Amino acid sequence: MTSPYARELEIAQLAVQRAAILTKRVFREKAKGTVSKDDASPVTIGDFGAQALIIAALRANFPGDAIVAEEEAAQLRSDAGLRGLIWDLVRSTRLSGAAEEALGGVRDEADLLEVLDLGRSEGGRKGRVWTIDPIDGTKGFLRGGQYALALALLEDGDVKVGVLGCPNLPVDDEAPLEADIGANQTDEEGRGVIFSAVVGQGATSRPLGTGGLTEGKSIRMKEVTEMANACFCESVESGHSNQSDSAQIAQKLGITKPSVRMDSQAKYGSIARGAGDIYLRLPTSKTYQEKIWDHAAGDLIVREAGGQVTDTKGQRLDFGVGRTLATNSGVVAAPAAVHGRVLEVVQEVLGLK
Numbered sequence: 001m002t003s004p005y006a007r008e009l010e011i012a013q014l015a016v017q018r019a020a021i022l023t024k025r026v027f028r029e030k031a032k033g034t035v036s037k038d039d040a041s042p043v044t045i046g047d048f049g050a051q052a053l054i055i056a057a058l059r060a061n062f063p064g065d066a067i068v069a070e071e072e073a074a075q076l077r078s079d080a081g082l083r084g085l086i087w088d089l090v091r092s093t094r095l096s097g098a099a100e101e102a103l104g105g106v107r108d109e110a111d112l113l114e115v116l117d118l119g120r121s122e123g124g125r126k127g128r129v130w131t132i133d134p135i136d137g138t139k140g141f142l143r144g145g146q147y148a149l150a151l152a153l154l155e156d157g158d159v160k161v162g163v164l165g166c167p168n169l170p171v172d173d174e175a176p177l178e179a180d181i182g183a184n185q186t187d188e189e190g191r192g193v194i195f196s197a198v199v200g201q202g203a204t205s206r207p208l209g210t211g212g213l214t215e216g217k218s219i220r221m222k223e224v225t226e227m228a229n230a231c232f233c234e235s236v237e238s239g240h241s242n243q244s245d246s247a248q249i250a251q252k253l254g255i256t257k258p259s260v261r262m263d264s265q266a267k268y269g270s271i272a273r274g275a276g277d278i279y280l281r282l283p284t285s286k287t288y289q290e291k292i293w294d295h296a297a298g299d300l301i302v303r304e305a306g307g308q309v310t311d312t313k314g315q316r317l318d319f320g321v322g323r324t325l326a327t328n329s330g331v332v333a334a335p336a337a338v339h340g341r342v343l344e345v346v347q348e349v350l351g352l353k
């Protein structure tokens with residue numbers, strides 16, 4: 001008997017692997033087709049292309065499922081030049097060998113727009129919903145830092161399958177955390193990893209390849225025996241997480257090492273394999289609502305690796321209330337044994353208790 005969600009996991013990983021071939025191609029090109037979105041955040045031809053390829057794979061394999069994805073086609077309808085660039089990339093990106101046969105493709109430019117807009121579901125508490133962040137950490141991607149391709153399956157609001165493709169993290173689960181890597185290191189041998197998890201089945205890492213999936217290794221969070229030696233991760237962007245609050249929290253916890261700053265859900269993957277210990281995301285504004293695609297895959301991968309993930313109020317992240325985590329505030333992810341202590345100090349510093 002195959003285990004639950006085996007097919008979803010396989011297709012999700014292949015879809016992420018194929019889309020990562022595209023984002024890596026875009027990174028190597030000088031012109032990344034960067035445009036600004038309404039909220040002034042950047043989006044590139046890599047974001048659109050990767051989203052189209054991932055949705056095409058879901059459409060071919062799970063046609064009845066809803067999809068909540070970050071990007072939409074609107075900008076491409078009025079910009080034929082940008083649309084053409086993305087179409088060229090999408091039609092020429094494939095996995096090697098038989099793996100490609102399991103994944104559907106995009107037929108033409110009109111289909112490209114249609115596929116991108118399949119990701120406009122409102123999400124919610126009912127049924128199967130995939131959530132996609134084609135490039136999480138676009139700013140990191142542009143800088144030559146960390147970024148992730150994130151894909152998760154929710155069922156009735158709970159994360160059942162999570163996949164994170166991290167093209168610029170070391171394959172080696174034992175490799176130390178790097179604060180930042182130079183753009184010229186992104187293509188070096190030994191980088192590119194996929195983290196994955198299925199609810200109740202643990203978490204795994206494997207090299208990010210270009211064809212079929214290679215064998216995975218089970219990953220676990222590291223046990224924190226002494227808080228002083230714990231290593232915590234946070235955003236590079238001070239607008240995404242309050243770095244002065246986190247410095248105070250670290251100090252109160254007796255943590256002596258400086259935080260490691262990296263972009264994207266690579267932070268969740270890194271703590272899940274014990275390269276780091278704690279991930280804090282502390283609100284910088286009262287009005288910003290975290291998006292479900294920025295957390296769903298990472299949340300499950302960390303929990304399946306022995307971690308606990310809550311918001312700053314101590315509540316589980318609730319992926320069933322729509323496209324955003326409207327009822328949550330920030331993120332506190334840590335090994336289960338020390339999560340309570342970390343949360344206590346977070347609440348002290350943020351004045352929540």
Ligand SMILES: Nc1ncnc2c1ncn2[C@@H]1O[C@H](COP(=O)(O)O)[C@@H](O)[C@H]1OP(=O)(O)O
Pocket residue numbers: 041042136137138234235236237239240241262263264265284285288294
């Ligand atoms: N004010 C904000 N607070 C928290 N996260 C934000 C904020 N603005 C944007 N983000 C999102 O944070 C994510 C990156 O997180 P990190 O800094 O940890 O890598 C991105 O998905 C980004 O969204 P966007 O995709 O719109 O840029």
Ligand SMILES: [Mg+2]
Pocket residue numbers: 133135136137293294
């Ligand atoms: Mg994101």
Ligand SMILES: [Mg+2]
Pocket residue numbers: 047070133134135136137138
């Ligand atoms: Mg994104």
Ligand SMILES: [Mg+2]
Pocket residue numbers: 041042043070138
């Ligand atoms: Mg974005």
